[in-house]
Amino acid sequence: MTPDGIVTDGWIEVGGERITALGTLPPPGRVDLDVGGGWIVPGFVDLHAHGGGGASVAGADPAQVALFAATHLRHGTTSIVASLSSAGEAALDRDLRALAELAEDGVIAGVHLEGPWLSPRRKGAHPASALRAPEPAMVARLLSAGRGAIRMVTLAPELDHGLDAVRAVADAGAIAAVGHTDASAGTTRAAIEAGATVATHLFNGMAPIHHREPGPIVPLLADDRVTVELVLDGIHLDPAIARHALGSAGPGRVALVTDAMQAAGRGDGHYPRGDIGVTVHDGAARLPDGTLAGSALTMDAAFRFAITRAGFTIQDAVRATSTTPARLLGISGRTGALRPGLTADLVVLDAGYRLVAVMHRGAWVRTG
Template identity: 50%
Template sequence: MTVSGRIVTPGGVVEGTLSIDGDRISTVAPDASAADRWILPGFVDIHTHGGGGHTFTTGDAASARGAAAFHLRHGTTTLLASLVSSPFALMRDAVLAYAPLVAEGVLAGVHFEGPYLSHARCGAQNPEFLRDPSLDELTELIKLADGTLRMVTIAPERPGALDAIRLLAEHGVVAAVGHTDGSYAEVNAAIEAGATVATHLFNGMRPVHHREPGPIVALLDAPSVVCELVADGVHLHDGTLLFAAHAAGPARAALITDAMDAAGMADGEYDLGGQAVIVADRVARLARDGSIAGSTLTMDAAVRQALGAGLSMADVAAMAATTPARAVGLGDQVGALRPGLRADLVELDSELRVVRVMKSGEWIR
């Protein structure tokens, strides 16, 4: 099978043909008669809570399958199921419920955004469930998950956080820093302990101050940290998006959706972690205080937003696929259009709308 167009590879854009053998990319070759289409690697979303009326936050496998199918139609061929702060019983049940979906390839793993987060910077996280990191909880989850658990977001200022980050790193689980009121020094200590991802940089974090740089400067300046960016024009001004992308570079900036079940749905009232959320004009906010509550974003829309802000197609493709794949240990399998990797790709038309999506060498749309 072959696909023709402007193929966005790690080495640049190739006007040509991409050949597929089974579920793998075999060759990328120039072709002067290439079609008028953009061919990008399948998007890799490492932070999403649901979409299409389905959620990952309840630990329900059928709902998770529906959310994954919704995002797949928008070009996301690899995604983590992100839960919000929850009781331990739900965390345990979700790992067990989602393990078969990971084995099947529907999901790439589970991400727990919390519950080990800051009350002061909890955002749309349910404060009822916030608590200090527990090595006992994490040890049990790691054992139960048997590879299903990919990432946990922690506020490094909480007691026990550094030990928790070390434990996660020792077992190959990504430790992310987020929803934190920590100081520059506390966040640097987390990075030293093994944290390698910044959960939706700027959002849910103490803001920058020139005499106390805080978490944003520490994370943005750390060569080992990949910074998540929600490119929806709501979480981040386009100028902030550009600044962060330029400061980190495409190899350290990852587009995410942070989407909730309301993505792709009508305005109205929804639920996120037991809290009422009002969606109006595509913006999701908590009913109780107006805090931004996830997004209604899809990855194809994030790509268009980033391109509209002024980033290049090559950089955006890296940020939407290559960098997030590497951030969660999947860079040797997916995230780029090069021989040997899984044949996951998105075909966009001249207006950057999804024409069709391929996963594992098969067209699904």
């Protein structure tokens, strides 16, 4: 699946870490892997993930973050952003500084700060005690602690100083995202004008649509400047809602994310989170009160769900899992498509869109 469309009976040549050529049969030399009727698509790019393989990015332990990244890599995610949940400023400052080093080393593609500037009414699994308004000095301190590695900040623009925070994040070169918000449609439009360009897990953690109070969802879907995240695990969204979002925003404005916690790549069980923990049952991660607490999703499963359940074409799915998130992160000159000169980040799928192999930077990390 190339930027120019589907290539039937095609081949890809890799030299070192890069794609050197693409073409149609016959291949120019020895074939290392014959896909045999399957698909080759670009490596997935995940904007929003908190954990995987039993590991969490909270605490920024290098071994844990490496396990997190390696787990998602085996499921086709060749570029991943580490997402921090709401916590005290000291903890966030410490984690941001440590994660910035791991971003510099290429373990992760950057950091997503999801909170603590979120609505108490739409906090989801974020601890209420950690939430606060985005006071300008605190915003500046945490942006500085990230040393340029913060790629996205999710906040509720209706909070005191919310619109100023959107401007500060955008001015720092990061993505300002609207999420965990109870904002009105008017405030949401003001946030977009201030520089917000992403809707964090659209529909989840935000005021629902009402015919007299449309809330944030309608303006986020309507504005061409905004890309909407969708969590397609069959739990966060009904497939009909995913189809509606795709039809409303268009395939170029949708980014699939996992919002994954420790259970991704591991399965059902009980996982630590703060003082209470999260239980995953039948793939759904919940707090004891039933609140969803992220997902156990991997991007290969999201890709498959998008096509088989949510009405995406394979072109739509590639855009949503690779091309669009790479563009948002500013790495489309390196990855996010199958094109000569780009990094050889490849995912091989069978005819039913199930994972067969993964190549990262020109080396196979999973075959079979």
